[in-house]
Amino acid sequence: MSKASPHRRVAAEKPRLPELPARRGAYAVVLDAALRLFAERGYGGTSVRDIATVAEVQPATLYAHFPSKAHVLAELVRIGHEVHQQRFREALLEVQPAPRLQLAAMVRAHVSMHADYPMLAVVANAELHALPAELAAPALQLRRESEQLLLEIVERGVRLGEFSVAQPWLAVAAIGSMGLRVANWYTPDLGMSADAVADAYVEFAWRIVGAKPQ
Amino acid sequence: MSKASPHRRVAAEKPRLPELPARRGAYAVVLDAALRLFAERGYGGTSVRDIATVAEVQPATLYAHFPSKAHVLAELVRIGHEVHQQRFREALLEVQPAPRLQLAAMVRAHVSMHADYPMLAVVANAELHALPAELAAPALQLRRESEQLLLEIVERGVRLGEFSVAQPWLAVAAIGSMGLRVANWYTPDLGMSADAVADAYVEFAWRIVGAKPQ
Amino acid sequence: MSKASPHRRVAAEKPRLPELPARRGAYAVVLDAALRLFAERGYGGTSVRDIATVAEVQPATLYAHFPSKAHVLAELVRIGHEVHQQRFREALLEVQPAPRLQLAAMVRAHVSMHADYPMLAVVANAELHALPAELAAPALQLRRESEQLLLEIVERGVRLGEFSVAQPWLAVAAIGSMGLRVANWYTPDLGMSADAVADAYVEFAWRIVGAKPQ
Amino acid sequence: MSKASPHRRVAAEKPRLPELPARRGAYAVVLDAALRLFAERGYGGTSVRDIATVAEVQPATLYAHFPSKAHVLAELVRIGHEVHQQRFREALLEVQPAPRLQLAAMVRAHVSMHADYPMLAVVANAELHALPAELAAPALQLRRESEQLLLEIVERGVRLGEFSVAQPWLAVAAIGSMGLRVANWYTPDLGMSADAVADAYVEFAWRIVGAKPQ
DNA sequence: CATGAATGAGGTTTCATTCAT
DNA sequence: GATGAATGAAACCTCATTCAT
Numbered sequence: 001m002s003k004a005s006p007h008r009r010v011a012a013e014k015p016r017l018p019e020l021p022a023r024r025g026a027y028a029v030v031l032d033a034a035l036r037l038f039a040e041r042g043y044g045g046t047s048v049r050d051i052a053t054v055a056e057v058q059p060a061t062l063y064a065h066f067p068s069k070a071h072v073l074a075e076l077v078r079i080g081h082e083v084h085q086q087r088f089r090e091a092l093l094e095v096q097p098a099p100r101l102q103l104a105a106m107v108r109a110h111v112s113m114h115a116d117y118p119m120l121a122v123v124a125n126a127e128l129h130a131l132p133a134e135l136a137a138p139a140l141q142l143r144r145e146s147e148q149l150l151l152e153i154v155e156r157g158v159r160l161g162e163f164s165v166a167q168p169w170l171a172v173a174a175i176g177s178m179g180l181r182v183a184n185w186y187t188p189d190l191g192m193s194a195d196a197v198a199d200a201y202v203e204f205a206w207r208i209v210g211a212k213p214q
Numbered sequence: 215m216s217k218a219s220p221h222r223r224v225a226a227e228k229p230r231l232p233e234l235p236a237r238r239g240a241y242a243v244v245l246d247a248a249l250r251l252f253a254e255r256g257y258g259g260t261s262v263r264d265i266a267t268v269a270e271v272q273p274a275t276l277y278a279h280f281p282s283k284a285h286v287l288a289e290l291v292r293i294g295h296e297v298h299q300q301r302f303r304e305a306l307l308e309v310q311p312a313p314r315l316q317l318a319a320m321v322r323a324h325v326s327m328h329a330d331y332p333m334l335a336v337v338a339n340a341e342l343h344a345l346p347a348e349l350a351a352p353a354l355q356l357r358r359e360s361e362q363l364l365l366e367i368v369e370r371g372v373r374l375g376e377f378s379v380a381q382p383w384l385a386v387a388a389i390g391s392m393g394l395r396v397a398n399w400y401t402p403d404l405g406m407s408a409d410a411v412a413d414a415y416v417e418f419a420w421r422i423v424g425a426k427p428q
Numbered sequence: 429m430s431k432a433s434p435h436r437r438v439a440a441e442k443p444r445l446p447e448l449p450a451r452r453g454a455y456a457v458v459l460d461a462a463l464r465l466f467a468e469r470g471y472g473g474t475s476v477r478d479i480a481t482v483a484e485v486q487p488a489t490l491y492a493h494f495p496s497k498a499h500v501l502a503e504l505v506r507i508g509h510e511v512h513q514q515r516f517r518e519a520l521l522e523v524q525p526a527p528r529l530q531l532a533a534m535v536r537a538h539v540s541m542h543a544d545y546p547m548l549a550v551v552a553n554a555e556l557h558a559l560p561a562e563l564a565a566p567a568l569q570l571r572r573e574s575e576q577l578l579l580e581i582v583e584r585g586v587r588l589g590e591f592s593v594a595q596p597w598l599a600v601a602a603i604g605s606m607g608l609r610v611a612n613w614y615t616p617d618l619g620m621s622a623d624a625v626a627d628a629y630v631e632f633a634w635r636i637v638g639a640k641p642q
Numbered sequence: 643m644s645k646a647s648p649h650r651r652v653a654a655e656k657p658r659l660p661e662l663p664a665r666r667g668a669y670a671v672v673l674d675a676a677l678r679l680f681a682e683r684g685y686g687g688t689s690v691r692d693i694a695t696v697a698e699v700q701p702a703t704l705y706a707h708f709p710s711k712a713h714v715l716a717e718l719v720r721i722g723h724e725v726h727q728q729r730f731r732e733a734l735l736e737v738q739p740a741p742r743l744q745l746a747a748m749v750r751a752h753v754s755m756h757a758d759y760p761m762l763a764v765v766a767n768a769e770l771h772a773l774p775a776e777l778a779a780p781a782l783q784l785r786r787e788s789e790q791l792l793l794e795i796v797e798r799g800v801r802l803g804e805f806s807v808a809q810p811w812l813a814v815a816a817i818g819s820m821g822l823r824v825a826n827w828y829t830p831d832l833g834m835s836a837d838a839v840a841d842a843y844v845e846f847a848w849r850i851v852g853a854k855p856q
Numbered sequence: 857c858a859t860g861a862a863t864g865a866g867g868t869t870t871c872a873t874t875c876a877t
Numbered sequence: 878g879a880t881g882a883a884t885g886a887a888a889c890c891t892c893a894t895t896c897a898t
Binding site: 668 | 861862863864
Binding site for chain 4: 469556568594606613628629632635
């Protein structure tokens with residue numbers, strides 16, 4: 001399919017991919033083209049020819065770098081989840097062990113990742129279902145771990161009396177969902193920094209879990 | 215494409231479509247099949263042949279009722295938005311004019327719609343981008359109106375001193391996003407009623423906007 | 429196919445069909461619609477639905493009057509050849525037995541038929557090949573007879589010393605071809621009567637066979 | 643459609659296409675197959691699969707060389723008109739400026755082209771109407787120019803007193819029509835050379851315009 | 857590593873036709 | 878006699894992928 005979609009699924013245009021140190025040339029161009037197209041039209045709405053055209057490469061060239069179209073998506077999904085996990089890891093390493101601060105650090109990481117790499121986030125979220133089971137498994141594992149981590153923080157906050165929320169897992173679902181969707185509408189053109197959005201969402205998260213002031 | 219997706223995009227199996235009074239026969243069967251398939255595999259991942267097979271009709275029969283595959287999606291998107299709007303309308307008609315109650319009614323309508331018709335909601339949200347502009351326009355218009363309505367309620371709450379939130383539009387974005395995602399994970403099998411989920415989300419929404427107790 | 433052709437295959441719009449005494453109703457409407465469409469787009473470029481649409485009838489109705497699409501064409505071809513033959517017959521019955529006058533009468537009949545029923549003539553000529561052998565046979569027979577008749581007239585003229593042409597059969601081919609093509613370009617809008625065209629073509633025919641003056 | 647037509651639209655079998663210097667392989671094979679099938683069954687009566695089968699390639703291969711079925715026809719129509727124009731051009735360049743000789747040269751070129759490439763001529767004439775406007779335009783333009791050229795020769799002959807014909811444009815129509823139809827019946831199997839046919843038609847053309855002897 | 861050409865399968869849609877009403 | 882709905886086949890075309898060069 002080659003028609004452009006009439007209404008954007010992602011508001012922002014860039015940045016698209018984080019630095020991919022070791023990989024240059026056709027690999028990077030193809031990945032970048034696929035990212036843009038999968039984000040805009042979805043995996044099923046994008047043909048290998050579409051990708052090759054945007055990448056200014058022949059369709060056959062794609063197969064020198066990826067075993068199949070699905071593997072291109074798999075690679076984008078992997079990168080997306082890796083970036084997400086990396087931000088989570090850094091956030092945890094640098095934060096004091098207070099639930100209130102831990103939650104803030106996680107939400108900030110979550111939201112800013114979705115604002116900084118919106119296309120990557122949309123593809124990793126919305127096109128995951130297009131992957132065959134074995135290619136999707138690693139991403140699903142990371143997702144479960146992240147959610148579990150967030151849940152443990154919230155439950156610990158509740159146990160310590162710092163948070164007050166009836167069903168922590170529902171709060172986690174709500175907080176996660178809030179952040180996911182940022183990828184769809186955030187763009188620097190809004191005149192608001194990604195940090196400012198993250199700040200606001202941290203406040204929302206605190207409120208949802210009933211965090212005590214201070 | 216005819217391979218089954220390995221991980222569910224929607225947890226619930228039913229109910230799928232609201233009563234479509236006057237329409238019976240192939241029209242309803244096709245629509246129901248398309249709903250299930252679009253929800254599971256996406257529009258681009260579903261072929262007309264797939265739909266026909268599930269509906270137990272010939273592909274040609276589909277074209278006696280819909281001008282194209284896109285029009286099948288358009289009809290599902292239309293129905294989804296109509297149900298959503300209908301719930302919003304009823305909620306508003308029956309509620310006291312207090313912002314706190316209005317917000318509660320809207321969130322309850324929003325969440326319960328996504329829990330009651332999860333497939334319809336997922337298709338209407340996640341596959342809207344696959345529609346050509348002219349078919350997507352009515353849904354986009356309804357979306358803007360719903361969001362505007364929610365925003366006005368929150369802003370009024372702030373003006374009246376009942377709510378306390380720095381950027382009402384961000385709060386609206388967060389609240390809306392929370393509810394959207396319910397469609398992906400809710401199923402009665404969780405042992406939790408849709409009403410109970412809605413109750414919890416109403417509480418979250420109140421907290422996000424800093425609603426004063428009472 | 430339903431797109432209109434961009435350049436006319438027949439210049440004239442009407443008249444289309446001679447009076448069909450005994451047949452009224454759907455039969456006549458279908459035949460008239462098919463005539464127009466076959467003339468403009470050809471048999472292969474016209475669908476049964478196209479015919480039904482123009483005839484303002486359901487496709488199924490067509491099958492109450494014709495066993496198949498091919499039989500609709502066969503009927504038009506039959507009528508076309510019948511009209512042609514009828515004109516030839518009348519021409520012969522009313523003419524003096526001089527080759528010069530006989531040739532004139534035949535050419536006049538041939539040309540005026542193509543000018544009076546251009547759509548019918550174009551369909552009978554240009555779409556004959558689309559008919560299966562058994563449906564085309566009667567028309568092919570009539571064609572051979574007409575040609576043979578013309579050939580005999582020319583050969584007799586040569587024998588009697590009234591015509592002078594080396595290869596009578598080539599002259600007949602040329603004279604017949606000239607007249608056939610009139611159907612494509614003649615229209616009363618040209619400001620010239622069909623009779624005037626026929627007069628001119630009679631003169632051409634005389635010249636081709638080298639008819640002695642008087 | 644794959645049934646063979648029962649009565650030939652073109653008597654001759656070959657030669658079919660002029661030398662296409664630079665083009666070999668699938669392009670040429672497809673074009674040759676399409677020429678034969680379009681000539682026999684018409685554009686609407688020939689499927690892409692039919693062409694691919696005769697060309698001994700896959701249908702998909704056709705689309706590596708032509709954007710659509712219509713473009714295959716367009717290419718044939720283009721080649722046909724180019725050959726015709728080329729013959730006209732050569733004829734004019736080599737002839738003395740006497741109207742009588744000019745007319746002879748043109749008619750000879752016209753007729754011999756239709757006898758030498760009968761399939762190409764039939765397709766270019768009889769299937770032109772199946773092309774969308776933008777693809778048909780160049781051919782229509784060439785046609786108008788050829789006709790205009792012939793008309794100017796006849797009118798000049800009349801002015802110079804070498805020809806005597808009341809309506810030169812009608813004579814041109816008749817002469818052109820005569821030649822067109824040669825493509826339908828001529829075949830070397832008749833035992834008559836294309837040149838001999840052309841000679842006869844030159845004589846007919848002279849007679850039609852009333853050319854003075856010598 | 858990149859490519860142009862080819863392919864078999866399958867995409868969406870239209871076809872001529874039938875049949876119960 | 879007319880129809881609305883259905884159908885199996887086939888229409889045109891695009892798909893992801895391969896391979897010799």
